[in-house]
Each structure stands twice: as C-alpha cells, then as structure tokens.
Amino acid sequence: MRRQSKIKLLREILSKKIRNNSETPPHGAFMQIQKTLSADSRLKEIISEKFKNKSLKPPLDAFEAIQTHLSNKEKMPFWSRHKVQTAVILLVIVLMSLLIIPRELRTSSLSISGDTPSPPQAVDTNRQSLEKYKSEGDTISVSGTEDHTLTTTDIGQQFFVSHVEDADKTVIPSIELNNTDSNDSPDKTHLTSKASVVHSQANNNSDLRPIVTQSPGVDLTRVQKAKMKPYRESIYISSPPLLTDWREDSSKNVTYFQKRINKFFIEVQPLYNQLMIENGTGSVLRLSDNQQNLSQKLGFKVGGGLLIPLSDKLRLKTGLYYLQFSKQIEYNLFRSIQGLGNGQSPLFYFEGDIKESIESKLILGNIGFELDLYKNHYIGIEYDAGYSIGSTKTRASNIGLYFSLAQFKLGKFRYIVEPHVSHTLTSSSADFYSFRSNLVGFSLKVVR
C-alpha cells in the first residue's frame, strides 16, 4: 500500500474512534461556566453603569491653552506648499510666454498720445510719392465721412483738408493699422486715425506728414474699413496717409506699435467628476482599494474674465469662476496602531465603512494662455486656484488644458466649444485623506 493511502486510512480509523467519542464532563462544569459568564456580563453591566454619563471638572486654563495651540498651528509659513506650487506654475507660464512672444514686441515701440511727441521717423508724404505708389497699385486711400468713418477702396484717391482751430498748433495726423482681433477673420484690419498736436514752431511745414504705424502681420491691401477718432479739435486729413510699401521689411525706418483690444468672455462648463480619494501623507488613517462611487453627480463651472492679446497669436486669459460639484462615495477606512515599543511597523485595523457625500463649492481665480494654431483655432493652458465657499481652509488648485473644437460667430459674439481636461494639484478636504477630482468637460465660451 502506498504511504499516502496508509496515512489516509489511519486518519479515518482514528477519526472514527476518537473524534466521535465523548467523555463525561466534570460535575457542575456547566453551572461554573454559566456563573462565570453571568459574572462577567454582570461586571460589565455594573462598571458601564457606574461610569456612564460621568464627568470631571477640566483644568481651569485648558481651553485657552487649546486655543493657543490651535492658533499657533494655523500660522503657516508664508511659503506654504500651495503657494510654492502656484509660484512655480506661474513662473513656468511666464518663461514659456517669453519664448513665444516675438522679439519685436518686447522692445519698446512708439506710442502716440495727446502729449507733445517728437515725431517718429515719418515717411515722406508728398504727392509725388503717393502718385508713385498709386501707379504701382499699392496705394490705399482713405476717405472720411461725416461720422468720421473712413472707408477704403483698393484704388482711388480722395483728399481732405486738415483744419486746426488753434493756429498755434499743427496737427499731425497719423494712421494706425493693426490686426486687433485675432479671432476675427484675418481679412479684416482696423484702421484708426489719430492726430497728434504739436506746437507750430516745432513743425512749420505746411505739408502734413502723417505718421503711419503698423503692427506686424498687417496686410494693408486687405484693409476694408477704418475708423477715425477725432482728437480734441476737429480735424480732417489733408492728404491720404502715406503708405509705405508694406512689403518692405518692417524694421526699416518705421516704428510700429500695436493697439490692444481686450476681449471679454463668459464660460459655462458642465463637469463630470472622476473623484479619487487618496491617503494623506504620514496619515494614521488609510483607505482600502475598495472604493465605490455611489452616484456620479455632475458639476458645473461658470465664470468670466478678460482675454488680453499679448501678440498676434498669444493671449493672456484671466478670470473668476464658480465651481460646484457633489458626489456620494463609499470606501473602507483603516486606522493604524503602532507596535508597542518593539519597533514593529504600524498595524492597520478596520475602522469602518464610510459613506460620504462630498460637495464642493469653490470660488476660483483663473489665469492662462491661449495660443493660436491655425485659422483661429487655439490651445490653452490654465491654472485655477481658490477657496471653498464658507471655509478658507478648503483649498483647491487645478491645472487644465483645452482647445477650441468648434466656433461660430453671431453678431458681435463668437461662440466657441472647448473640450477641457484638468488635474487637481491640491484639494484639502480632510486631515488624513484628500479628495482629488480630475475634471473632464466641455465648455461653451462666448467672447466679445
């Protein structure tokens, strides 16, 4: 017989003979057991009854000591982790923008204002030049209407008379051309006429020398409409603005400036939360891997702000948002117990099932950059940081990416659909564990 089967047989025999046998217990054992159990339970009852709802007088100055301890804890150093993160991210964004912004814009450029400027290097405006340009088909003339709206024609020439009420002064008209709105069709360029008033002594030349400035990227042949802003006195342009050959290198004897037109936007974003609970660092509590999202409640983010063009392709976005979401979640929580003096690693025991309803209402400040890629489509990177409403202790900061998926224009407004994805950097909700939500959504942005 094999060894295994011998052992099996032996077990069967012993089991029959021993396991199923019994022996008479000692006399009174059952009573003893009952007695012990009842004594134990009675003892428990007595002790818990004696100690129930009892209290002792606390130390006199304990509350003040507690408050002092709490307020000392709250005095965080200026450079907290949250602030360091924010500073680093802003620094990275600024450094990136310095790489992207064209060099020309970083140098100082001409600005014409109401004070007495020294005229820039103006180009000769005599008619001969104009004729020359006209014959070459490069000229564009501007004509004024009563409401000071200038319209342009491709070819054609009209003249105005410059008139200044104050004889001591001479008006130097200037034309400002720029692509102010990169969201608009690239075919449009706004033309703004300004006038600088200088003392006549400074310039006795009756031939007005219009100052023409142009920002990079402007193709004058596409100028369709221009508006003239009257300066203090009523003015007319006496001669068409001189138009240089725009195909010339813009760095030759011409200075440029760019007129910024800031855009307002409002944005609405429904949110779907991928809520994740993480263990805090050095925490006594620990979460199990068994997490269940009981309800996938949607949230939303709404806000608005300003789009400030930094260059023809780059915009700075700043805004203020309100974000709200709620979610129910269930998870297991474990608490640690240190080994008792024997250097053991902490033991985690089951603390309980936690069902939690998490709701966040946040006010967020937003800063970001949008970079135009192709035909008004852009990508953006943004950073949000803020506090929970009703509590400055609950903070959140997110970094997000988005791009323009589809857009259309209606009247003065441009409607843009943007997919967003954001990642939570900090989200303090609890001492021991933090809730992080990675938010995915689409937003509808309206820009004016």
Place this chain on the structure above:
Amino acid sequence: MTTKTLIKKCQSGDAKAQKKLYDLYSGMVMFVCSRYTNDSESAKDIFQEAFIRIFESIVSTKKIDSLKNWVYTIAVRTSIDAHRKKNLTLAEHNPDYGNVYTLTDEHLNILDRLEYQEIMEVVRNMPDGYRLVFNLYLVEGYSHKEIGELLDISESTSRSQLTRSKQLLKKHLEEIGVRGYEKAV
C-alpha cells in the same frame, strides 16, 4: 444653538462655537482621560490633546451622526494613543492565571454598592496595561480580538491582562468586604 449649527460653526472655526462645544463635553472628556491614566498631569495632557484633535478633526469630518459619541470616541482614541507613545509592553499570556479568579455574587454586590469615584481609584492604581484593557473591555465594550488589534497584542494577552485587572479588583472588593464585615461585627 442646535447640534447641527454648532458643528457647522465649529467647522468654520468659530471660537464661540468651539467654546460651547468645550463647555458641553469637557467634563466627559476629562473623565475619559482620567480613567486611562494614573496621574492628573497625564490626564490633563491627554485632555488637551483630545480637544485639539476634536477641533481639528471636526473641520474635515463631513458627517457626524452623534456629536457626543464622536467626541467620546476621539477622547478614547487619544487616550490609547497616549499609551502607545509610552511604548507600553504587556506581558504575554500566562496560562497559570487562566482560571484563578472568579468574581462571585458577593464581590459584585459590593461593587454595585461602591461609588464610581472609588472604582476609579482602583482602576487608576492598576498597572497601565491592566487599566487599559480593563477600560477597553469593560467600559468601552471592545472584544478581546478588537483590543488585540488596537494594541497590537494577541487575544490571549488581552484576556490575561483583563484577568489580572479583575483580580486586583477582587482583592480590593474583598478588603472592602472585610472592612464591612468588621464594621458589622
């Protein structure tokens, strides 16, 4: 002020609400802390630590079903943590002590007649380990398995610690009984 309002205000750091909560439960917390220590200074330290933990935890706790029970639990946990910091070592189970004691009905009757302060005195005078297990088992109602997990000891160690604590209690009760008997006589 309702409990809900009190909790909300404490969560937002309202000092008055914190004082109110303190006034409501400081006595209870002090009693809990006293039960787990043998000297008043340690009890004060644990008491202060417990309330600091209460005020810090209330900010982040979403739901509190019973504020009193929640405060009580934190007080007990703080007391246990204080013992852990002491690196307490509990003796392993000695089978010789397994069945030595039996609290009879007489003992329990005497115990029933005692005021809680006197029982507290007995408990305070116990060694730390006995006192810890005595409180956790008889007062808080933990099982030996749970106590073992809480204190990182075996179940049998927990049982033996309880047995020894009951022996001390029995001894004290017998002394009271003898004195009582002597008075009667």
